[in-house]
Amino acid sequence: MLKLYVGNKNYSSWSMRPWVLMKQAGIPFEEVMVRFDSFDAGSNFKQAVMAINPAGKVPVLQDGEIVVYDTLAICEYLAESFPDLKLWPEDRARRARARSACAEMHAGFGTLRNACGMNIEADLSAQGRLLMRDSAALRAEVDRIVQLFRELLRSSGGPMLFGEFGIADAYFAPVGTRIKTYALPVPGDVTAYIERVQALPGVKAWIDDALAEKIFLDFEEPYREAPRS
Numbered sequence: 001m002l003k004l005y006v007g008n009k010n011y012s013s014w015s016m017r018p019w020v021l022m023k024q025a026g027i028p029f030e031e032v033m034v035r036f037d038s039f040d041a042g043s044n045f046k047q048a049v050m051a052i053n054p055a056g057k058v059p060v061l062q063d064g065e066i067v068v069y070d071t072l073a074i075c076e077y078l079a080e081s082f083p084d085l086k087l088w089p090e091d092r093a094r095r096a097r098a099r100s101a102c103a104e105m106h107a108g109f110g111t112l113r114n115a116c117g118m119n120i121e122a123d124l125s126a127q128g129r130l131l132m133r134d135s136a137a138l139r140a141e142v143d144r145i146v147q148l149f150r151e152l153l154r155s156s157g158g159p160m161l162f163g164e165f166g167i168a169d170a171y172f173a174p175v176g177t178r179i180k181t182y183a184l185p186v187p188g189d190v191t192a193y194i195e196r197v198q199a200l201p202g203v204k205a206w207i208d209d210a211l212a213e214k215i216f217l218d219f220e221e222p223y224r225e226a227p228r229s
């Protein structure tokens with residue numbers, strides 16, 4: 001049985017990607033939750049993750065003796081292991097396009113990732129308004145997301161970026177949750193796509209778990225104080 005090591009569902013955007021991909025594609029796996037405490041060398045999180053992945057990060061996929069870390073490598077490994085599931089588009093040109101979009105997400109959108117950390121259960125719309133007002137870099141990245149989603153949806157005809165659900169939709173799923181948390185302004189057709197993704201059972205399952213988690217971690221919360229107990 002495949003094992004997928006993930007972090008907190010409210011916060012761990014990288015973990016979300018392979019988890020929703022596997023759930024939605026119907027790939028059976030055992031989830032191993034490694035709760036964030038801190039990312040310090042001596043933390044429980046680091047010690048538990050380093051035991052399997054010397055890079056010290058989640059997600060990690062374990063397939064018997066084989067350990068795959070880094071989200072893009074995990075997605076590629078799954079696509080190769082389950083060719084019938086067509087996790088990448090079948091057409092070579094479309095597949096190249098999907099890989100490019102995922103690589104763009106993997107290596108880019110640094111301002112969105114840093115300034116708008118994933119926080120599924122929070123309403124940070126006021127912070128989102130200020131960030132959009134003050135950061136030209138964030139505005140440019142949101143514009144690029146809109147342009148990319150529109151172009152892909154137009155050429156595939158939807159409902160997902162490349163027609164049917166696949167790696168690209170999983171890759172951008174945490175962008176959708178950030179757009180919602182920070183109420184980042186996007187046009188209606190982009191919101192409709194994000195809502196379609198969030199309604200998929202595999203994605204909804206992650207979001208429901210994230211909402212039920214109710215763990216507040218100061219180091220993941222630049223904009224909120226811990227709720228008073």
Ligand SMILES: N[C@@H](CCC(=O)N[C@@H](CS)C(=O)NCC(=O)O)C(=O)O
Nearest residue numbers: 012013014039057058059070071072
């Ligand atoms: N490039 C890695 C990034 C993974 C990553 O940054 N994961 C975060 C959790 S969402 C983590 O484990 N952080 C621990 C740390 O930074 O020490 C991937 O694509 O999987």
